[in-house]
Amino acid sequence: MIDAQTLLYGVIGNPVKHSLSPIIHNAAFERMGFNAAYLAFEVNDLIGTLNGIRGLGISGVSVTIPFKTQVIPLLDQVEDIARKIQAVNTIKNEEGRLVGYNTDWCGAVEALEEKVDLKGKKVLLLGAGGSARAIGFGLKEKGSQVIISNRSSDKANELAKNLGFVCKPLLSMSELEFDVIINATTVGMSPHHAESPLPKIFLKEGVVVMDIVYQPLKTKLLQEAEERGCRTIDGLEMLVHQGMAQIEIWTGRRPDIGQIKEGLRSVLDKEIRGER
Numbered sequence: 001m002i003d004a005q006t007l008l009y010g011v012i013g014n015p016v017k018h019s020l021s022p023i024i025h026n027a028a029f030e031r032m033g034f035n036a037a038y039l040a041f042e043v044n045d046l047i048g049t050l051n052g053i054r055g056l057g058i059s060g061v062s063v064t065i066p067f068k069t070q071v072i073p074l075l076d077q078v079e080d081i082a083r084k085i086q087a088v089n090t091i092k093n094e095e096g097r098l099v100g101y102n103t104d105w106c107g108a109v110e111a112l113e114e115k116v117d118l119k120g121k122k123v124l125l126l127g128a129g130g131s132a133r134a135i136g137f138g139l140k141e142k143g144s145q146v147i148i149s150n151r152s153s154d155k156a157n158e159l160a161k162n163l164g165f166v167c168k169p170l171l172s173m174s175e176l177e178f179d180v181i182i183n184a185t186t187v188g189m190s191p192h193h194a195e196s197p198l199p200k201i202f203l204k205e206g207v208v209v210m211d212i213v214y215q216p217l218k219t220k221l222l223q224e225a226e227e228r229g230c231r232t233i234d235g236l237e238m239l240v241h242q243g244m245a246q247i248e249i250w251t252g253r254r255p256d257i258g259q260i261k262e263g264l265r266s267v268l269d270k271e272i273r274g275e276r
């Protein structure tokens with residue numbers, strides 16, 4: 001029940017009307033018995049919003065598109081990893097001081113490590129946008145051998161150079177063997193759900209295939225990967241893991257991810273398909 005002790009959290013972004021974060025975070029708070037509420041704030045004035053967080057004593061916020069990089073110079077402190085990735089997706093209000101963190105990288109790594117130990121593994125990372133940068137950083141931390149491929153080769157080059165990885169055009173790699181393939185592009189996202197970012201030839205039995213797109217949950221890539229005997233990980237996994245890492249930063253407590261994921265999967269599936 002909301003009362004005078006209830007702590008307030010939220011997500012700031014634009015647009016955020018279709019964000020799944022309020023469902024995920026409120027479900028977690030309820031399971032933890034934590035007296036807090038989480039709302040979506042569609043923001044036009046970022047500086048005003050940060051002052052509002054300080055002024056009202058909002059305890060913490062998630063940050064999403066388009067503010068993950070813009071917010072960095074406006075914070076009182078930014079943890080090293082978020083600064084390296086050049087993206088903050090989590091802000092904690094520490095008695096009026098706003099501190100920025102990034103949990104996208106560890107959300108992706110934790111979701112992957114439920115299926116595979118990443119150390120030394122050969123990974124194909126598709127994409128060179130914001131999420132690819134965070135995931136690439138996580139893979140580097142874990143000691144994976146990564147090849148990056150992206151539609152715009154200049155961006156792939158830059159990311160590969162920053163992280164000490166290799167980049168190659170996709171079609172030049174069909175003979176190579178990978179342990180893990182990750183889609184961090186928007187290809188396959190609704191309304192383009194009939195598209196896959198990857199020719200089927202890459203989908204060999206036993207390969208771990210993660211798609212971070214979560215609209216729909218079962219993308220064309222994951223359908224094809226399943227048909228070919230790959231081990232698949234959908235976008236909900238990273239989403240929930242990065243969200244639970246945010247709650248740990250804010251509260252010092254780690255929610256039980258297994259319980260929360262199961263409770264959420266059917267609710268989120270309906271939400272994504274617009275049936276709620």
Ligand code: NDP
Pocket residue numbers: 104107126127128129130131132150151152155184185186187189212213214235236238239240242
């Ligand atoms: P960005 O806009 O930063 O990057 C988009 C990437 O997709 C770029 O590499 C871009 O290539 C590539 N791309 C876009 N269109 C095409 C196309 N037609 N063909 C080939 N490549 C294309 O997006 P984000 O990194 O923020 O998000 C990517 C996806 O990840 C989104 O679907 C988002 O919803 C999802 N996401 C999921 C999360 C989760 O927790 N599951 C967390 C964050 C994001 P180019 O450089 O050439 O433009």
